[in-house]
Amino acid sequence: MLHGLADFTAGLLAGPFPGRWLTLVAGAFSVAAGMIVLFWPTISLIVLVAVMGIWLIVYGIFMAITAFGLRRGGLAASAAGRASA
Numbered sequence: 604m605l606h607g608l609a610d611f612t613a614g615l616l617a618g619p620f621p622g623r624w625l626t627l628v629a630g631a632f633s634v635a636a637g638m639i640v641l642f643w644p645t646i647s648l649i650v651l652v653a654v655m656g657i658w659l660i661v662y663g664i665f666m667a668i669t670a671f672g673l674r675r676g677g678l679a680a681s682a683a684g685r686a687s688a
Contacts (some may be wrong), residue, residue, distance in 0.1 A: 604641070607633025
């Protein structure tokens with residue numbers, strides 16, 4: 604919550620800067636999330652576990668795509684190196 608308050612205050616008082624509106628929105632969401640965790644800890648844990656599970660699945664899919672892409676690039680570079688030698 605403190606970080607959210609700091610972000611929100613910086614967005615309001617720091618003057619114009621790139622991404623000011625995003626700082627304000629992120630600060631507001633951080634404060635709201637902090638209040639939810641403070642007043643409803645049980646549901647917060649359930650939501651946290653669900654979000655982390657989804658994030659880890661998505662992250663694993665992206666890492667697999669990246670790995671296959673790097674492998675394909677490495678194989679193509681290796682074949683090009685052999686052809687020029």
